[in-house]
Amino acid sequence: MGIFKIEGGIRLKGEITPQGAxxxxxxxxxxxxxxxxxxxxxxxxxxxxxxxxxxxxxxxxxxxxxxxxxxxxxxxxxxxxxxxxxxxxxxxxxxxxxxxxxxxxxxxxxxxxxxxxxxxxxxxxxxxxxxxxxxxxxxxxxxxxxxxxxxxxxxxxxxxxxxxxxxxxxxxxxxxxxxxxxxxxxxxxxxxxxxxxxxxxxxxxxxxxxxxxxxxxxxxxxxxxxxxxxxxxxxILPDMIEIGSWIGLAAMTRSEITIKDVSWDNLGLIPNTFRKLGITLERRGDDIYIPAHEDGYEVKTDIDGSILTISDAPWPGFTPDLLSIVLVVATQARGDILIHQKMFESRLFFVDKLIDMGAKIMLCDPHRAVVMGHDFKSQLKATTMSSPDIRAGISLLIAALSAKGTSTIQNIEQIDRGYERIDERLRAIGANIIRA
Incomplete structure (x- = not known):
């Protein structure tokens, strides 16, 4: 079984091209x-x-x-x-x-x-x-x-x-x-x-x-x-789940990243969902440009002022594969978010690892979690954890890249099932990540 060792808290910069879907x-x-x-x-x-x-x-x-x-x-x-x-x-x-x-x-x-x-x-x-x-x-x-x-x-x-x-x-x-x-x-x-x-x-x-x-x-x-x-x-189209992952990575590490050749017209609600979290996305041709969020990102409430709820649904609704990414990004947002995972009853069970890192998350039941954002006033802390599935694995990797200290992620074969040469591609934009 391989592991990733990640030194977190490093700002990243550069271009990254999504793999095929x-x-x-x-x-x-x-x-x-x-x-x-x-x-x-x-x-x-x-x-x-x-x-x-x-x-x-x-x-x-x-x-x-x-x-x-x-x-x-x-x-x-x-x-x-x-x-x-x-x-x-x-x-x-x-x-x-x-x-x-x-x-x-x-x-x-x-x-x-x-x-x-x-x-x-x-x-x-x-x-x-x-x-x-x-x-x-x-x-x-x-x-x-x-x-x-x-x-x-x-x-x-x-x-x-x-x-x-x-x-x-x-x-x-x-x-x-x-x-x-x-x-x-x-x-x-x-x-x-x-x-x-x-x-x-x-x-x-x-x-x-x-x-x-x-x-x-x-x-x-x-x-x-x-x-x-x-x-x-x-x-094959570019992978929309990987594109969403890179958006989340840029926000959590407050990095300036350009995601190349994203096939904007096939992204559906993904860009606007991240905008609801307060993340700035700029369309440049068929690329997504994400500036460094020096002042963080503030969650937009619903029209009546109630807590923002992000839930999954069949297309053209928001894809369930990105709810894990949204949940991690929400841990450093300015404001609170309710995550409602309707389709799978075990997908939110990785939040205990984020709580161990210092995230403020209340798991209401197998399908719902309330995330209270830190607004970068309290950095996540490095830890040792295991990847339970592909999407939780990439979410934990993003958390580790933003955390203070050196984290270890075990069972990285789960991440490799869905993400191509991820350690090499992250190193190319400045990440300190080692496969062992």
Missing amino acids: KNEALQILCAVLLTPEKVTINNIPDIIDINKLITLLGNLGVKIQKNGSDSYTFQADDVNVLYLETEAFKQEGGSLRGSIMIVGPLLARFGRGYIPKPGGDKIGRRRLDTHFEGFINLGAKFRYNREDHFYGVEAPKGLTGTDMLLDEASVTGTANIVMAAVLAKGKTTIYNAACEPYLQQLCKMLNAMGANITGVGSNLLTIEGVQSLGGCEHR
């Missing part, structure tokens, strides 16, 4: 299974979760060619579906939550798809019902082995389009169902579909491959099934 890459990579032709994908992040998925695709028989540091060409013209029933696959697929999205493409093209209970962050219950109910609606038969937590769907005669109303606007669930429906017979409509930019990207890529998807960007998707899909070239 992890959550988009997980969907896009699975979509290469839908065609025997070559698919080239650019701006793929070099992170643990994505590299695991690429390895899984290779073990399934997908031919993989690395074109550059962030570019790959895939060709799924000789897929070994029997690999799905091996013990090796059960171990491999079970270590990565994104592996669930291979099921839709495999079911659509080969008539069957299997997956062990996926791994991933321990942030609370993460149900898979939406995925499998969608497959069943398309005509697949579902089976589940309770002893080894192994899921299976089969449709040897193919899938048939239908109308469905999803019970939740699940991003991965919508992606999986869309990838299954593009090769189904007839028309499929999906209401209450997720409409995140990354899901829009998937639909645009599938259309470039020959699919017929309309309603992209709305919560009502219409898919006219086609007989086959061809190859294409696709570029």
Whole structure:
């Protein structure tokens, strides 16, 4: 297990470019299974979760060619579906939550798809019902082995389009169902579909491959099934969660940072949510410029003067993946904030580590925390802590970079799952961080 040693309290300065979006890459990579032709994908992040998925695709028989540091060409013209029933696959697929999205493409093209209970962050219950109910609606038969937590769907005669109303606007669930429906017979409509930019990207890529998807960007998707899909070239968007992380880092360390090539039009509420915390953001072309907040940042109250509440919601609401960052940034704000994490009941449990560092936080219940900002009058204190999941891990790293003294973060593999060469990139803008 690796550790980070961080000397905090240092002002940073410079430019940082966000990596390709992890959550988009997980969907896009699975979509290469839908065609025997070559698919080239650019701006793929070099992170643990994505590299695991690429390895899984290779073990399934997908031919993989690395074109550059962030570019790959895939060709799924000789897929070994029997690999799905091996013990090796059960171990491999079970270590990565994104592996669930291979099921839709495999079911659509080969008539069957299997997956062990996926791994991933321990942030609370993460149900898979939406995925499998969608497959069943398309005509697949579902089976589940309770002893080894192994899921299976089969449709040897193919899938048939239908109308469905999803019970939740699940991003991965919508992606999986869309990838299954593009090769189904007839028309499929999906209401209450997720409409995140990354899901829009998937639909645009599938259309470039020959699919017929309309309603992209709305919560009502219409898919006219086609007989086959061809190859294409696709570029992944910059990672909006990493962009939000760098905004939080700049504010907490009172640093002057420019975030390059952020794809502003796909950031939704992220810039304005940080502005509500009092953080100054300036748009410069497609970059975000954040000045050094010498005088701190003051929280804006609601119109009636009540405490500011920041909560997560399906797109275009605020993404749950950034609530941990907002919570950490709030510890040095001027004013109080209520953080309401609606989607996952264990995601706020890392606040005890911030309290140990001197933050004033009251955890009301598993979903809500009140943060009373220090306004930089009391600096966080360095400590030793462990990263429980990707987003809490980066939040603790930001706290450590702003704290007085030298902190140690253990279990940094959790951070590496979602952030590419983060220690190198932070050192490039002046951070004192060592990987050991």
